[in-house]
Amino acid sequence: MSSFRPGRLVGILAGTVVILGLGIYGPATLLGPLPAVTVTTVTPAASADAPTPPVLSANGASAIAVLAATTSDTSGTTSTGADSPRAGSTTSAPIAVAGTAEALPMASIAKVVTALVVLDAKPIVAGGTGPIVTLTAADFQSYLNYDTVGARSVAVFADEQWTELELLQALLLGSSNNHADSVARWAFGSVDAYVIAANTWLADNGLTDTVVVDTTGLHDASAGTATDLAHLAGLAATDPIVSAMLSSPASALANRRGVENTTSFLPEEGVTGISRSYTDAAGVCFLFTAQVSDGVSSFTFSGAFIGEPTYDALTADLTALMASARAGVGLLPVLAAGDSYATFTSAWGDTAAAVVGVARTRYAWQAATPAAATVTLKDFSTARTGANVGQVRLTVAGEKLSAALKLDEGIGDPGLGWRLLHPIVMITALLDQ
Template sequence: MPRVVRSPRSAVRRPLTIGVVVVLLLAVGYLVAAAVVPFAPASATTARYVPPTSTLPELRFPGYGATAVQATGFPESLRTSGDTDPRSIASITKVVTALVVLDEKPLEVGQAGPSIRFDAEMQALYATYLAKNGEVAPMPDGLRLSEYQTMQVMLMKSANNYAGSLALWAFGSMGAYERAAAAWLDEHDLDHTTIHEPTGLDPANRSTATDLVRLGQLALADPVVKEIVGTKQVSVPGAGAIENSNKLLGLDGIEGIKTGTLDEAGACLLFAATYERGGRSVTVVGVMLGGVDHDALDVDVQRLLRSVADNFQVVTLTHAGQTFGTFSTPWRDEADAVAAEPAEVLVWGTTAVTAKARLQRITFGERGERVGAVRFTIEHHDPVTVPLVLERSIEDPGVWWRWTNPFQGVDAAAA
């Protein structure tokens, strides 16, 4: 059998071929690995937030007596001027009487309530209060009125004999009324208010301006009282045509609440007005005690209310599209995280605002995709949260970039 002789050249060619195959396999492996290994999330940085500015209001208070004013729902807006000690409150007392009686004999809006027969004791109050130079309304023999009608005469005309009659009807005696009023005041934390009788003719019925602002808010929260004090005129059988003693009613948004006049108290007014500010209704409640007369007091009330209303400000927290962070990728692509929607808040006076943005971990993303949120903390207000979205898409850089930038930006955890 002939012997095969192998060429030295073929022996050399075999390891060379194997080496080429190995290199090709390694190259293919690299290309495949580089193409499929996932990227790490894009680096994220948050932007510096410049808070909006607001101003400290200057209110136009009178130079006498005691005054307080506050926008309901804006605790920071409470402002006072003058005396802080309890002062005589005159017929503002009747607001307490209305709320105490309604606590004992509740009414719903639209209900007339039970009928009140005015007996001899109640009718005698006409002469009693007239002798004290108090406001009274006719109360003929045999008169019967509903609880609601009696409230109208008491609150609108400020008729003392009707206030006294309500107290006797609801509690049986003036002493029982006084005890009920004390309990009601205690229950509602009106700690600086003292009520001895239901009309306000007793100068010892006293309160502070801040307590009376709270009383006004309680009055407006009762729909029956709010409706009555906001009524300009009405005709009540037996009592006749009743006109509201508050001459400011209906002017500059004023919707109540109660006048008061007494030598020891001066001219007094517990007032409320509602304004449209920043797309919402805002009610301002205030009181002035110790005026010379109601004509001058009314001018001062209007001036103060305008200064309060003018200090509401709509503060813009963010515009839609405002940048709160940026995502950056190894392939030098960047996309901002922007507010998905505008946000604003109605404030009164100076208000501190801070913002904190939180960005999600993302690698790629479509324009408009949610990528986080920014939370605004507003002094005296509930926080506001706005979603953040991508201002532009972050796309895969493609295979060529992966091949030419070996394993840059690779997610080590995934790898």
């Protein structure tokens, strides 16, 4: 006859708890995952060089935008560009803008739109001249009309034959108003049809605050913002036909007709003019690109000045801009090797930092202090020295840059002793997974 013995029951229960406890404790501490490291984000020390913003005009409106930068860094020679021909519906933010944000009359900058829209509809292969165009009585009458009122014109006669390239050279280099109308009529059938196509082209290229109502810009309603027109300069400068035309301007056109280059202005400052003009409503307007170089790296930007009161004012403002460019452009250690963006601490006391492994430098204009970097980090418990533990991203002068973050010191396994002595931490890590 058995009898109930409480002591034995307690012993059985205690033994069961011990066995179950050891069954969980052992695997959890010896085989379970380690707790992830604790992360603290940090900000590297700022560069000692203060930003040097562009000096823009106090007159009318002005803007500049990155066109291209070429530099050599530890990862090799890199070239970047913010604008490209037919760039689509988006454009990069300008480096700087000054004056009114409203659209202003743009004078002969409208002829740059005419040239690009015609080239879009009637492209010329690189090195070619395009088709031959036979001029009409309407083209001759257009020349007479502009010449009579003293507007810029280049002589033509009915039945003359000009190549498309010659028509565009007279339009851009000579700022010929009659050639603007002639090439638009040839390409689109009429000036009215051209105007519709041109405004569609402007919208397609993201220049939504600019509109044209004629081919020449003599009409005050052909107007644009400085931001749009700075990007227009980039589109013109990167078009192979226009850029070739500007780099090797013609002095004679069809039938040895002479043409005066109206675009050149302050080339000794590193400036390449695209359009330079004046009307009573628009004032002096200038579309251009400019370059700063140290002999190894170069930085090119596009720009627009509209509404300058005089050519003397344009000279002073453009000279001041280029002085600020030479002061502000340089090789920037955007993401310096060894810069720390996070620190890690393990539960067992090991510490390490996430640092930039390979430097990213850019020959750029330090116009403003860069925005804070975005850091993405991986979860880990242990990792060797040099392991990739994340990435840092930031935007400089409109360009998005990134670099891998490496572990400057390894974080190793704490060993069996630490695991056995920290059951709560280990079991928590197991439950977290």
